[in-house]
Amino acid sequence: MxxxxxxxxxxxxxxxxxxxxxxxxxxxxxxxxxxxxxxxxxxxxxxxxxxxxxxxxxxxxxxxxxxxxxxxxxxxxxxxxxxxxxxxxxxxxxxxxxxxxxxxxxxxxxxxxxxxxxxxxxxxxxxxxxxxEVVAALMRPQGAEAGDDVLDRLSPREREVLGLVAEGRTNSAIARGLVVTAGAVEKHISNIFSKLDLPAGGDDHRRVLAVLAFLRAAQEG
Known part of the structure; x- marks a missing residue:
């Protein structure tokens, strides 16, 4: 590097x-x-x-x-x-x-x-x-109505998982932090990709797109 x-x-x-x-x-x-x-x-x-x-x-x-x-x-x-x-x-x-x-x-x-x-x-x-600290700030409820917030499509657990993805955590690290199985994390992430309408392709690329959606929605809320 x-x-x-x-x-x-x-x-x-x-x-x-x-x-x-x-x-x-x-x-x-x-x-x-x-x-x-x-x-x-x-x-x-x-x-x-x-x-x-x-x-x-x-x-x-x-x-x-x-x-x-x-x-x-x-x-x-x-x-x-x-x-x-x-x-x-x-x-x-x-x-x-x-x-x-x-x-x-x-x-x-x-x-x-x-x-x-x-x-x-x-x-x-x-x-x-x-x-x-950035992720924590984005996850706090906004004072105004969020309107058509793309993150409203996600369950509370899926939002939590997406916040950890934004920090750069791997699936195994997320599983350890949430005390769940790696399979459960993979299912949550698959649901996130689907609910955010992210195109099929490399999971690494979709993780970045999911984080971008997360950032945009948090700022528009």
């Missing part, structure tokens, strides 16, 4: 470089702003870019905008967003922008090294890795 890092905080940036290299991940370049992201992605053709949401000069959403442009120029690029805040709208935009994997983690998760590295690997493989 070839990876680039874009983070304006030099201490965190160097810490990420050291942590990932210690675990055998090739960090080919790093930068501190959006222009730097586009430059190093174009020059090194990485599999994944780890990007801070808020970068110079205005520290608003430069990181996400640069990541969207990078995916436009380099289809299939995986993007793992790091943020201090729960702002899932960015994840929806990124997932809708191309075929590469997408992750959104709070910066504090970097300290959970094994889980963080697993999230990087999932994104590199084209999957999703959403922070549990």
């Amino acid at each position: 070839r990876l680039v890092i874009v983070e304006d905080n030099a201490l965190l940036r160097e810490g990420l470089v050291a942590l990932l290299r210690e675990r055998g991940i090739e960090v080919v370049a790093h930068a501190e702003d959006g222009d730097g992201l586009l430059r190093i992605v174009g020059g090194h053709k990485p599999d994944v870019a780890i990007v801070d949401v808020r970068l110079p000069p205005t520290f608003t959403d430069e990181g996400v905008r640069a990541a969207l442009e990078a995916r436009r120029r380099h289809p299939g690029l995986g993007v793992l967003i790091l943020s201090q805040y729960v702002e899932p709208v960015y994840t929806t935009e990124l997932m809708a922008s191309g075929d590469g994997g997408v992750g959104y983690l709070l910066k504090e998760r970097v300290g959970e090294v094994r889980e963080f590295v697993e999230a990087v690997e999932r994104v590199a493989g084209g999957g999703t890795a959403l922070d549990r």
Whole structure:
């Protein structure tokens, strides 16, 4: 796996470089702003870019905008967003922008090294890795009427399973967490695909589409 890092905080940036290299991940370049992201992605053709949401000069959403442009120029690029805040709208935009994997983690998760590295690997493989705080926020009831919410088609257990899929959990991990059989999880996921009208094809691709539907419905509610 070839990876680039874009983070304006030099201490965190160097810490990420050291942590990932210690675990055998090739960090080919790093930068501190959006222009730097586009430059190093174009020059090194990485599999994944780890990007801070808020970068110079205005520290608003430069990181996400640069990541969207990078995916436009380099289809299939995986993007793992790091943020201090729960702002899932960015994840929806990124997932809708191309075929590469997408992750959104709070910066504090970097300290959970094994889980963080697993999230990087999932994104590199084209999957999703959403922070549990992001998923929890999306699962909270909305104040207004949801209208024709696509997630209303799902049972409470299916919504719970979909939230765990959004975190990037495997079927076996979901089964362990819910204390059910792997077969029960497979049935729930099959029902989710059917109720969300997802086209037949690779299950990995449909998992990403299901997460995208989850994000969109939660934001429209």
